[in-house]
Amino acid sequence: MAKVIMTADDSTSIRQMVSFTLNQAGYDVIEAEDGLDAADKLAGIHVDMLLTDLNMPNKNGLELIEWVRSMPRFKFMPIIMLTTEAETEMKQKGKAAGATGWIVKPFKPEQLLALVKRILR
Amino acid sequence: MNESNRFIEEFCHEAEELLSGVEDAVLDIEENPGDQEAVNRLFRAMHTIKGSGSMFGFDAIAEFSHHVETAMDKVRNGTVPVTKTLIDLILVSRDRITAMLAEANGDGPPADPREGEKIIASLKALLSSHGAAAPDENPPKETPEQASEPAKPVQQNQAVYRIRFSPDPDIFFTGMDPVILLYDLADMGECSVVAQTEKVPDLENLSPESCYLFWDIILTTAKRINAVKDVFVFVEDKCKIDIKTVEEEVITSEQMPGPRLGDILVERGDIDRKTLDKQFGTRKKIGERLVESGALSKEKIKSALNEQTVVSKMHKSAAASTVRVPSDRLDKLINLVGELVINQARLTQVASNREDTDLGESVEEIERLTGELRDSVLNIRMMPIGTTFNKFRRLVRDLSSQLNKEIELVTHGAETELDKTVLERLDDPLIHLIRNSLDHGVEPPGLRELKGKPAKGTIILSARHKGTNVVITIQDDGAGLNVDTIRQKAVEKGLIPENAELSDKKIFAQIFAPGFSTAKEVTSISGRGVGMDVVKRTIESLRGRIDIDSVPGEGTKITLILPLTLAIINGLLVSIDDDFFVLPLMSVEECVEIKSKEIEMINGRNILNVRGDMVPYIRLRDRFHMGNRRPEKEHIVITDVNDSRIGFVVDHVIGGHQTVIKPLGPAFKNIKDISGATILGDGTVALILDTNVLLESA
Amino acid sequence: MSVQGIIRTSQYLTFKLDNEIYAMDITTVREVLDIIPITKVPQMPDFMCGVINLRGGVVPVVDLRLKFGLKKATSLKETCIVIIEVILDDEQTILGILVDSVLEVISLDPEQIDPPPRIGTRLKTEFIRGMGKKDTEFIIILETTKVFSAQELAIVQAADDMPVPETSEGANAEEEKNE
Known part of the structure; x- marks a missing residue:
């Protein structure tokens, strides 16, 4: 069965690129446009991995990670942050909140795919 | 290619929306300078434009918005107050980005770069007047480990690394499975892993959600130590990771004995010299004595023994001397060992039915020795695949010039060993697959350039061990397989029903059917009657399997999975x-x-x-x-x-x-x-x- | 009357099958085993009754009763496996032969052996090297190279899956099929 990955990002173009890349590789992708939307959608479905932006309206990435980690059924789920190089501090906070790792924007689709495949192997 | 166009379009559309949002936010702030929410909106808009811009190749826009974002960040945390100058600057910046977007889309005049520089300078001046540090001229570019390109075809020296990886007990709560990292290491080269169990508590104190294991890994790889460190980049702050270079391959002039087990243990800090010295003097092997005396755990010794084996092997390969033996003698030996293995299994079974500790112990020892004997005998027949790889260099060079194509053959894992018999029978299938890639896969240079690819095509031939199998891949960056053509052909040949619903992979698999060939014309290079079906049959007769993967426009990858040995x-x-x-x-x-x-x-x-x-x-x-x-x-x-x-x-x-x-x-x-x-x-x-x-x- | 090709006294291993005595040239025989478990190999004719483990080697076993169109043995009390060496497809091959019981090793002079009768046996004539005579009993001396040829053994079970009994009729049918 195809693994399900959620991408939470307020940028439509990035979300689409992530979706398209992962779909091509056979993953099922669920898009969320901000942290709140992600939390809403996560409530009802099974997800194998979360890719989240850090700066988002309504509930930012850090809050989303903390919330997800507090849910028993997601306590071991891999969470990858999409960060920009300037956000070293945010990266640390994200790790402290329970993120598994990160990928630095800009990234190429194949880099994203390599990371996802590696973590979900 | 159309896909990325779609994303670019989407990005422009998104950016326009964000920019009009900027205008609204600016007006809100002007009205009410304390409107934190509007400031946040502004920051996020710039942040998104920067992030997405860089993703889709709008580097100038990304660079410019980075400066505006930094300014907004300072406003957000209160370092810089909202002033008329600031608001003017933001509005000018906004227009500037709009102009850059229009230019990039080809529906606007080229934006004057000097204007952009002026705005940035003003922004910096504004920030520094408020004691806030100006944004870095060139934000340090982090190199994410994912970005590391596949290793260059440069023949690098192998090195042996000793790694002790002690994960944080809570590692599972970060969503990371330590085994993933072990797999990553195994992908880099020859890797032996020993799990150390000494920290595992009694069952009643054991929490199933904690990680008590730590691992000793001996990795032989051509990769640099930084690449090895990169594997652990996600976990390095919480986990203890100790990476040491044990040995770099240098060709020693004289045969040098491998390191002694005791020395390895002392160097690792598992034991001190004094305790070690105490153990000398008796006749047993040092490792056994240390375990018996309780000074060290079995696993620690095992891990050190692994290192000894790997390093000694390197020394040996550096000063390899060979004996030529007729292969039928080897076959005889392998048969005998096979029988020994069978009889030993029987002995073990008989012994386990009798409760005789003495018998049990010696049978266990025989079991170990038999296993070792079997491995080393099978090892005799093992040959590195490199010699086979080398034959293909010439083939690729000659054929590509014949076809007027520019193709480079890159090989990985030439040192991967497999059974000589398997190796010999692999020649023909590999030649066929490489010919196929050359002929049908990689496009002529002109066509490649039209498609935006480098004129020179690449065929990557790689081999690696995976468990008791060897995985060989032949990958090209050519045109890829055409699902529709294959499907049509397969239907024509009656291989699949016309309305069959098949995955792409299943359709690709049709090319292995007897008599299938999609080449429009038969050239002298491929299509001389030996089809992919023969390749498949050969691989299967070696008890292997063949997989095919292809992305249109990006290339084809054929994977052969073969057992290490036929015996x-x-x-x-x-x-x-x-x-x-x-x-x-x-x-x-x-x-x-x-x-x-x-x-x-x-x-x-x-x-x-x-x-x-x-x-x-x-x-x-x-x-x-x-x-x-x-x-x-x-x-x-x-x-x-x-x-x-x-x-x-x-x-x-x-x-x-x-x-x-x-x-x-x-x-x-x-x-x-x-x-x-x-x-x-x-x-x-x-x-x-x-x-x-x-x-x-x- | 003697048989062409048999010019000197040879030793033969005699064994029983149903109520008749058969013999094989002793030089083809490697050893005689008591009956041991036989692993059935699917998709083979019934007379190929399976394989045994002979000191770590896998050796096919032919049930000679079934090969000769007789009924399967009812009692295995004295059943033996005669291990012989034959050439199959230019390859020296070890084969096990299931027989009712092994009797003895005898010497027969050429003049004690008559040519095979043209009629009156259930076997293909080419399977018989000659008819020996000891005391009052006839001994059917088998031509092992013919009985255990690749052609005779390597027959995959027919699709309808019925065992092909090797009666003289069946043998003829088989021959016709081969042409």
Whole structure:
């Protein structure tokens, strides 16, 4: 069965690129446009991995990670942050909140795919 | 290519929306300078434009918005107040980005770069006047480890690293499975891993959600130490990771003895010199004595022994001297060892029925020695694949000039060893596959440039070990396979029904069908009658499998998975009545228990519903006419052969079995479903099933 | 009357099958085993009754009764496996032969051996090297190279899955099929 990955990002173009890349590789992708939307959608479905932006309206990435980690059924789920190089501090906070790792924007689709495949192997 | 166009369009559209949002936010702030929410909106808009811009190649826009974002960040945390100057600057910036976007889209005049520089300078001046540091001229570019390109084809020296990886007990709560990292290391080269269990507490104190294990890894790889460190980048702050270079391959002039076990242990800090010295003087091996005296755990010693083996091997390969032996003598030796393994298994079984500790201990020792003997004897036949790879360099050079193509052959893992017999029989299939890539895969330079690819095509030939298998891949960056063409051809040839709903992979698999060839014209290079079906048959006769993967426009990748040796395979032992059969474990996916009645009920056709997947099955009892005394519960072994799942119904699944293959001989030359036999520990003969053949008849 | 080709005194291993005595040239015989478990190999004619483990080697076993169109033995009390060496497909091959009981090793002079009768046996004539005579009993001396040829053994079970009995009729049918 195809693994399900959620991408939470307020940028439509990035979300689409992530979706398209992962779909091509056979993953099922669920898009969320901000942290709140992600939390809403996560409530009802099974997800194998979360890719989240850090700066988002309504509930930012850090809050989303903390919330997800507090849910028993997601306590071991891999969470990858999409960060920009300037956000070293945010990266640390994200790790402290329970993120598994990160990928630095800009990234190429194949880099994203390599990371996802590696973590979900 | 159209896809990325779509994203670019989407980005422009998104950016325009964000920019009009900027205008609103600015007006809100002007009205109410304390409107934190509007400031946040502004920051996020700039942040998104920067992030997405860089993703889709708008580097100038990304760079410019980075400065505005930094300014907004300072406003957000209160370092810089909202002033008329600031608001003007933001509005100018906004217009500037709009102009840059229009330019990038080709529907605007080129934006004057000097204007941009002026705005940035003003922003910086504003920030520094408020004591906030100006944004970095060039934000330090982090190199994410994912960005590391596949290793360059440069022949690098191998190095041996000793790694101790002690994960944080809470590592699972970060969503990271430490085993992933071990796999990553294993992908880098030859890797031996020993799990250290000394920190595992008693059962009553054990939390199932904590990680108590730590690992000692000896990795031999051509990669640099930074690449090894990069594997751990996600966990380095919480976990203890110790990476040391043990040995770099230098060609030593004289044969040098490998390091001594004791020295390795002291160097690792597992033991001090004094304790070690105490142990000398008796006759037993130092490792055994240390374990017996309780000074060190078995695992610690094992890990150090691994290191010793790897390093000694390097020394040896540096000063390799060889003896030529006729191969029939080797065959004889391997046969004898095979028999020894069988008899030893029998001995172990007999010994386990008697409760005699003395006997048990010596049998255990014999078991260990036999295993070692088997491994080293099989090792004698192992040859690095590099010599085979080298033959192809010339082939690629000659053929590409003949075809007026520019193609570079890149090889990885030339040192990967496999059985000489396997290696010899791989020549033809590999030549065929490489020819195919050259001829049909990689496009002529002109066409490649049109498609935005480098004129020079690349074929990557790589080999690596994976468990007891060797994985060989042939990957090109050519045109890829055309699903529609293959499908049409397969329908024409009657290989698949016209309306068949097949995955791309299944359609690709059609090229292995006999007589299939999609080349529009037969050239001298490929298509001389030896088809992909021959390649597939050869691989299968080596008990291997072949997989195909292709992305249109990006290339094709063929993967061959082969057993290390032909003499011994990993099998799954099953039984029907009192007869035993072995299925090659390589193709086994899972085993499902099923009540006979259940099968009957679904039966109409022999198809079983496995968690929503329809899997056809063969009841071996029926196929082999073994009567009808079916047990209450039967088992289905689900295998994946050439990307088709198929189940085999048997009575019982007994378990994994190191199978020493015995040929059945000419008396059974016409038999199809059985590829050989093996002898079990109690002397019973079990038959090895040929899943490839069984699948075809399903 | 003697048989062409048999010019000197040879030793033969005699054994019983149903109520008749057969013999094989001793030089083809490697050893005689008591009956041991035989692993059935699917998709083979019934007379190929399976394989045994002979000191780590896998050896096919032919049930000579079934090969000769007789009924399967009812009692296995004295059943033996005669291990012989034959050439199959230019390859020296070890083969086990299931017989009712092994009798003795005898010497026969060429003049004690008559040519095979043209009629009156259930076997193909080419399977018989000659008819020996000891005391009052006839001994059927088998031509092992013919009985155990690749052609005779490597027959995959027919699709309808019925065992092909090797009666003289069946043998003829088989021959016709081969042409």
